[in-house]
Amino acid sequence: MAAVMDLYNRQIVGWAIANNMRVELTLDALEMAIERCNPEPGLVHHSDRGSQYASTIYQDRLRQEGMIASMSRKGNCWDNAVMERFFGSLKSEWTDHCRYQGFHDASKDIAQFIEWEYNAGRGHTSLEGLAPAEVC
Numbered sequence: 001m002a003a004v005m006d007l008y009n010r011q012i013v014g015w016a017i018a019n020n021m022r023v024e025l026t027l028d029a030l031e032m033a034i035e036r037c038n039p040e041p042g043l044v045h046h047s048d049r050g051s052q053y054a055s056t057i058y059q060d061r062l063r064q065e066g067m068i069a070s071m072s073r074k075g076n077c078w079d080n081a082v083m084e085r086f087f088g089s090l091k092s093e094w095t096d097h098c099r100y101q102g103f104h105d106a107s108k109d110i111a112q113f114i115e116w117e118y119n120a121g122r123g124h125t126s127l128e129g130l131a132p133a134e135v136c
Contacts, residue, residue, distance in 0.1 A: 001090075001110065002026040002052070004033035005083055010124050011132035012086065012114045013037050017107045026052040027061060034065060041066025048072045048080045086118070093117075 002025045004014035014033025018025045033039075045067040047053035053071065062069050072079035094113045100106040123129040 001087075002029040003083065003086065003114075004029050005086060006037065006132075007046075007082060009132045009135035010082065010127060011119050011135075015111075015114055017103075017110060019103065021050070021052060023052045023055045023058055026050075026058060030058070030061060039065065039067065042068065044068045044070050046070040046072075046079070048083075049074060089118070090114075 001015065001017045002021070003012050005011065006013050013036050014029040014031070016025050016028035016032065018028075043066070045062050047070075049071050052058060059069055090110070090113060094117070095106070095110065098106075098109060100109065118132070120131055120133045122131055124132065127135050
């Protein structure tokens with residue numbers, strides 16, 4: 001799975017699910033975020049140093065949208081702590097307890113977690129207890 005978070009309000013604005021971590025997966029998540037948010041040029045896009053994010057095709061897509069690429073320092077997970085926390089919550093609170101019938105069921109369930117549990121229902125201390133969808 002790949003996800004794109006708006007750090008202003010902690011909302012997951014783009015995601016994609018596949019059984020691999022190829023660049024197409026991360027591009028699909030990025031495209032969803034672009035379509036949903038229509039970001040202004042100059043937006044800082046932060047990611048870890050995964051080969052998908054460092055790939056020429058991904059970096060070219062960021063440039064096409066006028067985004068500024070920012071990457072974590074080598075071996076420093078703290079730069080990406082907010083996303084790591086999201087993935088940790090997804091796994092420990094949601095998917096670890098499920099047995100899915102197939103890929104489609106898993107995708108549908110994860111989308112439900114993102115939209116209803118995380119974006120709309122979960123208060124964040126950094127947002128004064130509001131859910132990401134409540135913060136404009």
